[in-house]
Amino acid sequence: MKKLTFLQAFRGIAALMVVILHSRINYPTNESSLISNWLFNANGSGVDLFFVISGFIMVYTTRNTDGTFLYTTKFAVKRFARIVPVYLVVSIIFYIVMLITYGYINADYKFGWNDVVKSLMFIPLDLNNGNAPFFGSPVLHVGWSLNYELYFYLIICISLLFKKFRWVVFSSWIAFSLLFLPYIFGNDVTLIGFQRYNFSSYLNIITSPLIWEFVAGVVIGWLYFSPLQIHNPLVARSIAWISAAFAFWWIVSGVHSGVGVTHWGFPMVIMVFCFVIASKTYEFTVPKWLIWLGDISFSLYLVHPIVTDTASLLLWDTPARVAIQDPSFLPLMVALSLAIASLSHHYLEKGLSNKVRDVILKKIEFFSSKNKKHKDKETDNVK
Template sequence: MSAKRLNLIQVFRGLAAVLVVFAHTDLIYNQNVNQDFLFKMFLFGGSGVDFFFVLSGFIMFYIHYKDIGHPDKLGTFFSKRFTRIYPLYWLILTSKILASFLFSYEPNTNARGIGEFIKAFLLFPQDRTILSSSFLGVSWTLSFEMFFYLMFGVLICLKPKFSFPIIVGWLSGVFLHFLGVIQFPQDNLLIQFLFSDYNLEFVLGSLAAYVVLNKKVSNGIPLLYGGLFLYTLSVINSWYTIIQLSSVVLFGIPCTLIVIGSASLELRKNINVPVFLVFLGNASYSVYLVHGFFMNQMTKILSKLPFPLFENLVVSNIVGFIISIIAIMCGCVIYSYIEKPLLTYFKPKAVTT
């Protein structure tokens, strides 16, 4: 029997994407018109990535926990994951590269070597400066996604007596690095990637799914409210920098509590969720991939108009908000007319997984 579809988890995916969009609006405003967006109110929007990672860990374990230790499930698992990530990513990446070659959208792309192009298409980790200046800036997070899929594949492919020591050994290195007990060379990008703090957020999501599936939570409301409270404190901290902590602590842990609380509630009773929020969650990957391009182009075009749109602070912020909403809507259109048909073509069952 398939796991119950959790609409709140889909909603969270959409909200995480929106947070990233607003954070990038500020970044693009600074780059293109030398201004802040909404007084950097959405400086915390990068926490949408932390939320994405926790949600990914939760979804993987929630859907595929029964596949652990069953090598015959490995092909189906990777087929679904490959279909979910690569087709749309390749299409968007190729489009951006062609735009760079033909219209000098990103002039630095012409200077990249074949190895960097291969890494970009395979989502092999490389310098984020290279990705943002020549390929897709957000693709660094997809590299972590693919690595998590590979590690989960180890759990599926091998019997627990073999896979668990591998996973425990790796996670021990990640955790000790997180605590500062082990220091890896800063200039070794691959080692830093393999033992990055971000990997812990996938683990937190998986642990959340384990707790939910084992019905260890009788009432999810305190956890949900507790997670929202801690998340709010972390947002305030991002504005005033009261304490310096890893985003795993500041946002990963609150997001984990939010996921456990909401999933536990929804497993016990039906929760009416607005259809458009579920749709936004379904479209979150498309929104995530393409929003930067649309916002970048819109701000550049508007900044060249004969009347000063960005000189008045109020007008500038209203324009930024409208640009963000349009970018989100463009992502939704791409989901409906490109991503969804692509997924249907390659693997019908993977459309909304």
């Protein structure tokens, strides 16, 4: 992964963008601050960047799969342990903090423990009537994107069982769910991520055009392992940085605002593709602080609402309202979010998640070894 450390930087930047976005929403800057308004409007595109990278990483990490049930099970466990324990703990903490905060300001909190349980099962709270692509955000509102991540991982896991035909199976399912299903039910097929079809239930997730961003990442992964290459390092580096400048212009200018592969996702796909292909020729140097930011990006993405939401509720109806609307309040929110994220990364990701992963994998190895010995013994008896 040495040549692909820039992907960690992208993850870190994407998470930071979302933190800035929610600071912008919770603490609207003064109207006179044109520069801050200009810069903050498109930070939601960090989620699009996450999705494209996830698609690529799934191709990269499964390149040596043997297609066995054991490999697929271990892969699923690693994905599960990477996300679920941290999400579970942070969601419960967020819910308790919100209950206390709403009680302090004498307001009613709209969520109950039933909503928490449903959220932790990665089921959107309003699948039938909610606006796409959220369909009723979970209690920890940033978790809406994880509903798509887990669904995508499920498709990958099932595809892995088909060994050398895994990408044929994957492509067939994508064609069926994103093209055929919407079409046969009388919908005009679209690539716009925030559009929804006339479905109800979990079909709204399965058929969501937002899935195309993961697919784009998968295609980039295929191209990475293809003969495609830019042989001149100078040209490779130049194309990569031009793509980054193009992405910055696209999302900041508002030329096509909104989630999806035709909007914010488009420049993210171009940028990730250019950097990935350029990395085959040129090794990008990534500052250590950006790699660190990438390492804590998952925790940063999950925990920052504890900071931003709580502060906005407590301070909004106080004399501090004007002060927290000033852009100078943003660095404080970011610093607090980074501090809590670093603790979450250490104790929840490296601690709890890794322990859950290791315990489950050891159990799998034990039963796999036991089963193998049993089969070998049966074979010897037959002989």
